[in-house]
Amino acid sequence: MSALLEMRGIEKRFGGVRALRGVDFDLVAGEVHVLLGENGAGKSTLMGILSGVIAPDQGSVSIDGRPVHFANPREAHAAGIVMIPQELDLVPGLDIAANLFLGNERLTPFGTLDRPRMLAESQGLLQQAGVSLDASLPVSSLRMGERQLVAIAKALHAKARILVMDEPTAALSATEAEHLFRTVLELRGRGVGVVYISHRLEEVPRIATRVTVMRDGAVVGQARPDAPQAELVRLLVGRPFEELFPPRAEKPGRELLRLAHAAFRPDEARAGWQEPRDVSLTVREGEIVGLAGLMGVGRTELLSALYGFEVKGRWSGEVMVDGRPAALGTVAAARQAGIAYVTDDRRGTGLILNHSVATNIVMSTLKRITPFGLVSRKLEARQVGEALSRFDVRPPLPAALVVNLSGGNQQKVVFAKELLSEPHLLLLDEPTRGVDVGAKAEIYRQLRDLARKGLGVLVASSELPELIGLCDRIVVMHDGCTVAEFEAGVGEEELRRASMGETRAA
Ligand SMILES: Nc1ncnc2c1ncn2[C@@H]1O[C@H](COP(=O)(O)OP(=O)(O)OP(=O)(O)O)[C@@H](O)[C@H]1O
Ligand SMILES: [Mg+2]
Structure with a gap:
């Protein structure tokens, strides 16, 4: 089978962070290539390069054997590459239909927006994605899982040759995930090549035809789609790994x-x-x-x-x-x-993305750190340092902007922040x-x-x-x-x- 997609020797640096170090990645038509790896391994970055969001420092991308250079997502889209990003890019203030047709609006013969047609078509797309939602609802009123399903509907609508799904089931219920798997199989049957990123290892045998594992910006191995989970975990974490769950507590208190x-x-x-x-x-x-x-x-x-x-x-x-x-x-x-609270939407509510990791972490503790109305820089720095290492935030740089962290590492920051308020x-x-x-x-x-x-x-x-x-x-x-x-x-x-x-x- 000839490759639909070939990525060769992809390198990418962000300042001091070497996010990708010479990565090769292939995709053939009609396969589901699962990409696994720890938080910060470089999965989203690799797919960002494929979809024209990020420019590689080095390396080549070919489609159907022909080299391509995408200057922006629009060019990648035109080549049939559609991505459902990890952090959804829906516009909360617009309704579902407007989001589904963003940049691709249906017009009447008079050049005005054809709302009835967009609403009707949207309803069909939602049904295909397995959602019973009214297409005229604003996205801001939807739960995380529903937003995810709308993003999936949007991708289906785009008629991709290559579909990249970056943790599509992270916010879905079991039933919704089942529906998604069926949709993915159907796309496979139509010859679409699917790249599927997930941390839910139990999904791998359900949908994968090929499994690649990344660590620290490099491909470290392949696994059989039916490999036991323990083997996947070993490849992923790179060390022996026994217990996911700690032992339970003794007697509860008041x-x-x-x-x-x-x-x-x-x-x-x-x-x-x-x-x-x-x-x-x-x-x-x-x-x-x-x-x-x-x-x-x-x-x-x-x-x-x-x-x-x-x-x-x-x-x-x-x-x-x-x-x-x-x-x-x-x-x-x-x-x-x-009482402290960690919401299910880290981007919408948990974090200030354009602030540093340190600022985000101390937000919840400002009162405690400044008993006399003074910020003790030293104390603050110590607390932040401890929190970063306790939650293994990578890279452990207090000055890093949250927006630049990988998805999983952002979640760790949310945790560190809330727990610091004791x-x-x-x-x-x-x-x-x-x-x-x-x-x-x-x-x-x-x-x-x-x-x-x-x-x-x-x-x-x-x-x-x-x-x-x-x-x-x-x-x-x-x-x-x-x-x-x-x-x-x-x-x-x-x-x-x-x-x-x-x-x-x-
Ligand atoms: N715009 C950026 N600026 C600085 N560093 C970045 C940027 N984007 C990504 N990185 C860094 O590149 C590395 C790879 O990140 P990436 O988002 O690709 O990881 P990932 O494998 O998708 O992880 P996750 O499972 O947590 O989503 C991380 O160390 C991350 O902090
Ligand atoms: Mg990611």
């Missing part, structure tokens, strides 16, 4: 959070916002409690309403913090109560999205260490293995209500059934 038949009513009704309607759960000192459930059942809404984040409203029912009734609902109240209760929404398997293990270990010292954690995740491996208890939500609770040791199947609303516990 109750940090207690919700009993709690409901939250936002001041302003919001389309698609699932109100917490009847929530009962507790989080004690030293405990990691999981929140399971399908996408859209209200997990994110529950966490953001507890923190008072981007929503105003009132809680009713029993809401107790530290054994006392608490008036949660504003960020100030939450922080006062020792919360009692930590609310986490999809905390390891885009984080590689080695760094995940490190984050889990940090959480357990802090739990051992008394921290309570409430964590929502759509990755069931993560909840099962990490949590002491798992609460399942459905339709804005908590419907079941399981002790550690529950199986995936049982959780899945409960998530579908099939059991109803007292």
Whole structure:
């Protein structure tokens, strides 16, 4: 089979960082070439070069055996290369249809925008991508997972010869990921070459026809698509690797959070916002409690309403913090109560992209560092240095701009920042999205260490293995209500059934 794509000897430096060191990469028509590698290995950079976003320092790219030079994404697009980037480039202020047709608008014979036609075609594209959303909804009102699906619909619309998917399932539920796999297989059948980047190793045998592993800017090996996960992990991390999940805690302590038949009513009704309607759960000192459930059942809404984040409203029912009734609902109240929150959208809410890593990390601690209104540079530098090494942020440069870090390393910065505020209760929404398997293990270990010292954690995740491996208890939500609770040791199947609303516990 002749190569659809050949990349040879690709080199790229960003200042002192050698992001790619002589990388070769091939793609043939009708294959799914999975690209694996630790955070910062160079995966997105390599694909950025292919799609004309980044200029290589050296090396060649050929399509159908002919050398090509893309000066910008538009030229790559014209050559049939379509990329769904890791950090989505949708315009939040525009509706779905306008995003799908951005730069490619349908016009009436009079030269005006043909909205009805764009809406109708958009609806078809969404259906193809497996989403039931109204195309006239603004992107800003969509959840992360829904945005991801819109980005996928947009890519399908572009009729690619080469489709690059950079962590497409990071924010998707299991069902949505299934649909995506079917779509990818269909594209394969039509002869599209797909490059697929993911940190979810369990996906590899489902879709890969070829697997390449990168580390530190170089290709370090190939793996068979059906290779056991342990082998993939070894190639990825480059060292023996035993335990992803740390051992569980001993006895939990006093109750940090207690919700009993709690409901939250936002001041302003919001389309698609699932109100917490009847929530009962507790989080004690030293405990990691999981929140399971399908996408859209209200997990994110529950966490953001507890923190008072981007929503105003009132809680009713029993809401107790530290054994006392608490008036949660504003960020100030939450922080006062020792609650910290990591949202599922690191770019939208967690980080200031154009600021340095150091500034981002100390943001949450400014008060503590400056007891007398003075910033102690020395103390600050020490705290930042410690946080960077504790979370293994790469490169460990306090002055680096967050926007220039790889996706997984940005997520580590979000973590470092929130934990530095020394919360009692930590609310986490999809905390390891885009984080590689080695760094995940490190984050889990940090959480357990802090739990051992008394921290309570409430964590929502759509990755069931993560909840099962990490949590002491798992609460399942459905339709804005908590419907079941399981002790550690529950199986995936049982959780899945409960998530579908099939059991109803007292
Ligand atoms: N614009 C930039 N300026 C400076 N450094 C950069 C820039 N873009 C990428 N880098 C660096 O290049 C290296 C490779 O980054 P890249 O985003 O390609 O990693 P990745 O394999 O996609 O990781 P992840 O799994 O976390 O997404 C990292 O060290 C990153 O910090
Ligand atoms: Mg990346």
